Amino acid sequence: MAPSDKENQHLRDMRREQILDAAVKVFSRRGVIGTKMSMIAEVAGLSHGLLYHYFKSKDQLFTTLVEFAMEQSHSTMMYVYQLPGSPIEKIKTLTELIFREGNSAYFMLIHQARTSDGVPESAKELIQRHSIKTYVDQLLPLFEEGQRVGEIADGDPQELISCYLTVISGLMLLDTQVNGDYSKPDIDILLRIITVSR
Amino acid sequence: MAPSDKENQHLRDMRREQILDAAVKVFSRRGVIGTKMSMIAEVAGLSHGLLYHYFKSKDQLFTTLVEFAMEQSHSTMMYVYQLPGSPIEKIKTLTELIFREGNSAYFMLIHQARTSDGVPESAKELIQRHSIKTYVDQLLPLFEEGQRVGEIADGDPQELISCYLTVISGLMLLDTQVNGDYSKPDIDILLRIITVSR
């Protein structure tokens, strides 16, 4: 007797997740070209043939991940407004969230997508619609508020945000390395970039 | 008439240089696996066959570049002590130097070497001997001096250097992208990470 549709769907969802998980790990460290489907299969613990039951091609798998990463990063950003505390406390918590294990892979993925060559056009377009400007706009109200209450340094808030995000992005990139020689800097020190000193 | 040995040697040196120049450019953007020998040959303006008269293999070419990059970065660091001005002025100038066009390629190269897989063992070993700790040690006297004269913030100077270098490394990485969405942050803002505010 054939397994029920429901069981089957469940299985498919599990597998899909399993593959996506493995794929972020590998793509983020090795880029599109450097990633072999067989590696993803191995990390996911299944045969390479099976990958193609779930994703049409390496490109499509990658693009799916990029889409997901973009969504994730935006909702992480928006989440800041639900956090408790003063603006600077919110930003600190946000930074911690971003640095938290698991997020760097997505940053790296987006970086890979921006810089690499083997990247499918679909992924590139996706990314162009989500430039850093988008994030700056998302955070603008928070920074303006911070400046109003005197927690955040004076100056063009957009430049401040851009600078802060850029530094964070750079750190995320570095973070992806396996036998990391770098360690993530202390967040309080990083915050000096945007804070007013007493 | 056969060219003299000297002329010949000169020609060889030119070619070697030409190839190395092309290779940094390509490797830094595309990683080891993503770089095809034919791309390097094209950028260098010669046939791919000729590369093999100068470098045994792609791996050896890459390793040679990494060696060179390590030397470069160390001498750039040491150069700081020959710069004029107060400690913080020296650090600012050093930062500008590092950010200057052409250096990011070497940073990226080292990053590639650290993270990628196609990287020959020889290059990996080379890099492990030049961890960030080495750079920290190089800059330690300067930062201590800076703290003494009250230009640099208090706290563990090693952590401060490490943080600063890590941020800079991250920015160099980001910088390698072609149609960059990111722009390099203002150096004065970055310096807030290590400076004492008035």
Added chain:
Amino acid sequence: MAPSDKENQHLRDMRREQILDAAVKVFSRRGVIGTKMSMIAEVAGLSHGLLYHYFKSKDQLFTTLVEFAMEQSHSTMMYVYQLPGSPIEKIKTLTELIFREGNSAYFMLIHQARTSDGVPESAKELIQRHSIKTYVDQLLPLFEEGQRVGEIADGDPQELISCYLTVISGLMLLDTQVNGDYSKPDIDILLRIITVSR
């Protein structure tokens, strides 16, 4: 309640038929290599897994069809003797029968079997036992009769039959194409090949 053996057997026979029908259609247009088991399954309206309950392999399925095609074509030929009318009228009706929808698939199948490579040895042997010579022999009495009554042109009757069958075979082949650019020629014109003109 378990279905009776009889019902079960009936179901099996239905399924088998269903699969064979789908298979001729697909094989005849796409050849052995070009045909995927999943295509046959789709056309037959069942899962590809099920095909293997009825046929050991793609090869066996194909061979079964070839066997069937050979039998069909022979009995079609023999049927000519049961047709009413003079020899030439019989031949005309036979030709119409052969051209009738559904028969070309079998011709194509045999052609595929003759020419293709993915073809199992078993099918090839089968075909070699049924060369055109066999058909010529089947039709010989009819043609001789035709010559006797002056309806069919003089000359070696075997060559005449062979020529006629060859032309027909060629036309059947052409016919298999989907968006056919060719249309089947008028039978009366074709008959000129073998008839005496008044």
Added chain:
Amino acid sequence: MAPSDKENQHLRDMRREQILDAAVKVFSRRGVIGTKMSMIAEVAGLSHGLLYHYFKSKDQLFTTLVEFAMEQSHSTMMYVYQLPGSPIEKIKTLTELIFREGNSAYFMLIHQARTSDGVPESAKELIQRHSIKTYVDQLLPLFEEGQRVGEIADGDPQELISCYLTVISGLMLLDTQVNGDYSKPDIDILLRIITVSR
């Protein structure tokens, strides 16, 4: 010293020819899907890798052949007008030419292109622009002349040509088989299709 450009070009031309020759043979018998690049390489007597120095892909190789085949068939048709003799003599010679060794491969190729599935769109378009109608138009003046001088049977000349060409095409297809069971029919018998009997 590098080989001169001229030598090189010559070599390239030779190789290209060599590959195309091998490719017609294999494609015509096995279709696009059934043909493996390695087979072509083997028949041509070189490595499969080299094929890709001369043709971007299997598809492109196939399309190149189809283009060539179309040109060939058209110029063969037009050649009829340069042949000596009465209309029917011209047609007989033309038929012989078409049947001559080497031409059937091209017919088969076009047939493959029309019917198969693995066929690249580019090849399909090419073929749609060269339907049988084109050939009919090319031969129309000749057949009309034949009817005028009483050598060719009455009736719609376009239908007559179409019928004749269709029969010939079918025969060409059959002809491609290796251990041919069919033999090409006598041309004089075939001509009965279009001629007036005395």
Added chain:
DNA sequence: TATGAATGAGAATTCATTCAT
């Protein structure tokens, strides 16, 4: 019996490297 998930052998294509010229 019926399904479709899973496997893995095999084919197309790429590219580092060699080598004749």
Added chain:
DNA sequence: AATGAATGAATTCTCATTCAT
């Protein structure tokens, strides 16, 4: 020294076949 033709190992992707349910 210089070129680019030639090779073949490695990689992506397809699909016949198996098998758990």
